[in-house]
Amino acid sequence: xxxxxxxxxxxxxxxxxxxxxxxxxxxxxxxxxxxxxxxxxxxxxxxxxxxxxxxxxxxxxx
Ligand SMILES: [Zn+2]
Numbered sequence: 001x002x003x004x005x006x007x008x009x010x011x012x013x014x015x016x017x018x019x020x021x022x023x024x025x026x027x028x029x030x031x032x033x034x035x036x037x038x039x040x041x042x043x044x045x046x047x048x049x050x051x052x053x054x055x056x057x058x059x060x061x062x
Pocket of ligand 1: 003004005006007008021022023026
């Protein structure tokens with residue numbers, strides 16, 4: 001079994017808690033890839049586009 005990130009041989013025994021990755025680093029790289037792929041920026045709300053500060057204040061007051 002090879003690590004899907006760095007292609008190194010992976011220890012598939014229970015001692016390797018990062019399976020199917022070879023190390024914590026490669027596991028984090030894989031998670032980071034998924035997170036960045038499905039992430040939408042907060043600026044997507046067009047309603048606050050012109051006066052974002054005023055809109056936030058109004059929402060807090062009401
Ligand atoms: Zn690896």
